[in-house]
Amino acid sequence: MVSFPEKNPLQALIEQGNGKAPLNIETAAAMCDWYARQLEAISRQINAPASGETVWASQATLAKRYDMSKPSMCRYLMAAVESGQVRVIRPGDGDRQGILKYNVQDVDDYMQQKART
Secondary structure, X not given: OOOOOOOOOHHHHHHOOXXXXXXXHHHHHXXXXXXXXXXXXXHHHHHOOOOOOOOEEOHHHHHHHOOOOHHHHHHHHHHHHHOOOOOEEOOEEOOEXXXXXXXXXXXXXXXXXXXXX
């Protein structure tokens, strides 16, 4: 579970015994700002790639990474996937099928192996 990085501004009011008092405009605005900052911080924590996390990339991204054309990259990826050395996912968006994504570490290992042979 992700915790809030900052202390809630209403906590001081509750500690002073004013926790059940009606909110004024300034307090409500402070609470909205606080929640917005907390949600942004949590979003950054969740969306940031953690160490050891699997990274996926499209064919176009991998072609740029290896400075080659998309058709050339496609041939490498087809061979790698057929040999079972590269994992593939197709993230969907409801009924739509997404673009194939390839495991970057698997592709790196495959390309290094190809460079040695």
